[in-house]
Amino acid sequence: MKGSMNQYATPATGVMEAAESIASALGAESAAPVLDPSEALRAVLFNLGLGPECEVLVPAFGKHTPGPEVCGVGARPSYVDVGKDIVLNRDNLTRKLEAEYRRENGKWVHRRRGLTLRGIVMTHPFGFAPFLDEVEEFAEEHGLILVDDARGALGSQVWSNSRSAWISAGAGGVAGVASFNGSAFVISSDPELVRIVSAKLRDPREEGLSSEALRDLRISAMRTRRRLREALVSEGLGAVPETPNYCQTACHEVILVAKGERDEAAERLKEAGFIVETDFWPWTVMNSPDRQYGYRKGRCPESEELSRKAIAVRMR
Incomplete structure (x- = not known):
């Protein structure tokens, strides 16, 4: 399950050019084009500290799940049974947490494996999406880092009651990726994280994006x-x-x-x-x-x- 860490390490040099038009189109503070959305997701996970010796909740159903990317940075995916819900929600996340984890020193620890749960990756399969406010609140309440995997869902939006606004797929949580038909972007409220990820994976085509x-x-x-x-x-x-x-x-x-x-x-x-x-x-x-x-x-x-x-x- 361990992956190579060097390729995701924080670069010592390299400055990302401003991408205001892309960020504006996605309604995000910072965004940049990347060549490979799966590589970008791995880089996001690693630079958020979701690596070795921790677990990350991911949905079990979809054309793909973030499980391989979580494994790729040395963490362990913990699959949530979404079933007919198709996506993550408070109910299926709560069932997973109560069934397999215990609270220990302020952290959630797997009852059998002993690994600490540190994050959640939500997805957007087939035009569906989690109710963003609900999943963000769950992550905050339980001290978990939320990552938004919107591979294949670029352009989709989810309504947020707390913001009274439509939020672009990939722009939920702390950071995420969004892609569709050969175009891919890393998105975050943290410009430094976007700079780090895009420094290694930036798309040289410098393609733009408009609302x-x-x-x-x-x-x-x-x-x-x-x-x-x-x-x-x-x-x-x-x-x-x-x-x-x-x-x-x-x-x-x-x-x-x-x-x-x-x-x-x-x-x-x-x-x-x-x-x-x-x-x-x-x-x-x-x-x-x-x-x-x-x-x-x-x-x-x-x-x-x-x-x-x-x-x-x-x-x-």
Whole structure:
């Protein structure tokens, strides 16, 4: 589970150029383009101190989870069974904490492994997102560092009651990353953290970003998702969960939960001209003999069942 630390160490030199237009478009204090969002997420985790000898809560379900990135900096991912909720919330986080951790000297320590819990990484799968205020409050109440993994969700927004504003995916918590279709950014309220991460991973293309472009992406996604939902409901192959009203998504695909055999439903959708994907966590790793990325079969039964039935669907 240990990763190479040198590549994420704080650089002694290097100054990041100002990126006011990008930060403004994302509604963040500081942001910068990066080449690889997964590498950027690892760098964010490491520079926030979420490395060896600690645990980080991550959702068990999704096209990807932050588990590999947490492992990549030497920490241990602790998978939360999100199930039908799809994303993290106060209820499933509380169940996880009460079931597996104890309070010791002001910290949360795993009852069996003895490692200290230090952080949470939330995600934005299929146009869904956690209710940001709720997860931020949970993290603050329990002394945990919150990181926002918005890979694939650039342009999406989540409403915050505490701020009375829409918050860009990737801009929640202490720091995060957001990406879509080849563009990726590291985002934080801490300009120094953005400088450190982008010094090693900065995208040399120096691409810009505008609030108008992100708005157009959300409008396009809304129209596409509406057409997809209508088409999938008419096919009658399963349920299409509604996106929460506190989300404005830029995701152009939806999730279908097959009511029968998933492979049969996926084939019918392909024949109808849709693009489908069926590889989801934890289904893709739970049968691994070496417990890949720290996941153990049976640990998150609701997420396992959902990953066995889910189909990501998008237009050609």
